[in-house]
Amino acid sequence: MARLNVNPTRMVLTGLKKRLKTARRGHKLLKDKRDELMKKFLDIVRENKRLREEVERKVSIVHSRFVMARALMNAEVLEEALMSPKVEVNLKASTKNIMSVDVPVLEYTTEGGGEGDIYPYGFANTTGELDEAIATLSELVPELLKLAEMEKSAQLLADEIEKTRRRVNALEYVLIPNLEETIKYIVMKLDENERSNLTRLMKVKDMVLKETHEFHY
């Protein structure tokens, strides 16, 4: 632990003591923040895991359905069927504040396509497997967006936790011990001064007494 390079004066000591107090308070606050962030982070991660598993399960269903549709239709016919979409998705991104971290919020609205009317192709030359693939995929879109939102939040929170942890550690293991040591040093130095002063005074007193005595004789 390095001592701060300061003049061991009383004024500095007062200043340092004030800094130490602030540092301790800051340390406690940051620790609280870190714990709270951890709690939020764990919540999000847990939710994220669940959602990811869900999405992955559904994506693999969509994939297998598309494979089936693909197997039953010409590449050309399939591509033609999906050439122009019927439903338009508008995405709006905003932010939300969790523990002073700005996490993204995605909102989406669809345009066109009435209730369940999401199939942009005719039925005569397409297979029913395609309907199922499209329907599952369209159910999946909100969940995919939610997942993206959560993964980004988790990432941002993790960054913030890391930063806070570093600050807490810096306070706990560097700044506070340094301050403490410096204070101790100054106190010691001041005490030393005090003592040497006292000794000097006593010595002077002795000398003065001696002089007076000699004067008497």
Next chain:
Amino acid sequence: MLEQIFTGQFFAYFGAAIAFLVAGLGSSKGVGLAGQTGAGVLSEDPSKFGSVMLLEALPSTQAIYGFVIAFLIIGKINDAMVLQEGLKLFAAGLPMGVVGLVSAIYQGKVSASGIQLISKHPESVGSAITLALMVEMFAILALIVSILMIG
């Protein structure tokens, strides 16, 4: 005037003409049909030429029978023929002609089918020929009847 044209000789010649002409038409049609199918098969698999040709040739027998009858009838013709005799020879030409026509066409169809059969199962060339020969029987019967009628 008419008596001069419709003589016994005229009818006898007419009978000979029908025997060969009609049976020959039938054979042409039959062989043609089998030949077209055969050409289709050969364009894909030229190695089957032997059996295809055999089956294609089967409907041509009717024309040969027609030719035999026509030959026999012509052999019977002489200058001093009465009308009745001429009509008899005319009638003798009919069975071969008519049966030859119909049997040749149908034999052609059976042959064409037989060619399709051997294109898939080359080993059944025997059955294909047997099936086509069944039709031949009627032509042979007609030939016999015609010969008997000529007497």
Next chain:
Amino acid sequence: MIKIKQDDYAYAVGLIRAKEIKLLDGDRLNRMIEAQGAAEAFKVLAEAEYGYGNTENFHSFEQVLAEEMKKTYDLLAEISPVPEVVDAFKKKHDYFNIKVLLKAEFSGQEPPQILVDTGVFGVEQIKRIIRERDYSELTPIMMQAIADTYDAFSRMRDPQAVDLIIDKASYDQFVNDLNEFDSPFLHELARIIIDITNINMYIRARSLNKSWDFIGKLLLKGGEISEEFYFAGFDKPVEAFVDDLRRTKYGDTVKRGWELYTAKKNISGLEKLLDDFLMSYIRRSKLITMGVEPFIAYLFAKETEIRNVRIIMTGKINGLNDDLIRERLRLGYV
């Protein structure tokens, strides 16, 4: 009425019978399914002389299948005594191209590279026709359909409308063309194709809870089962409709398909059974030795075979298990 003389098909049928030996039968399809991986399955196609010999890489199997289809159409066009017969079956590819070009135009994209060259009109030709809006070479039904599509799209901006109108016109054209020939086989073929397409679309649309308004737009004309029949079935649950069908020749097929659908919640079983129904009708032409029947049967045999090959190859490439592939294979001609 276009005359079809049976005997004119002597050469064509002879050739086709010889070609039929090369169709992939159950054994060879089985070998493909049981092959280790897609590359090995693909070898079976190379043996069967698929496409134009470009059978090196199994990833290009779609191209090989397209080539095989083109080869089949070219062969049939070459040997057909009545060219109109082949054209009647080729026109659906023209309708497909028209559909792609119109959709591209409406959405402002370049026409994608998916146009097919098995139509009556060449790819460049049909591109020019649609671009220049010079429809004089097209059939009246095509012209009407294109006009209707422009009209509908300008009102509703719905890409599905393009498909609905053009598909319907495509089948109208097909029925019209086939009824032009004096062949009961072709008339019945048109009716069966319309009916099985209608039944499939109807059950699909019902299971998606579509309105009658929509279903009315889907249903094709020219089948044995009338639109009124479907309309009468609309108020009832689908089971009742399936039950009503039992008096028609599709009764058993649809009933079995519906049972599969309720058991697995998947319509592909019904689709397969309906396709198989059509194939069992086509299969009757095996017994006919002269005429248009074996000729058309070969086209369907090839189409179904290519479909089966696609199912197997896609399944193999994506690692589907054999049962899943087998379950979807269509009944073949041989």
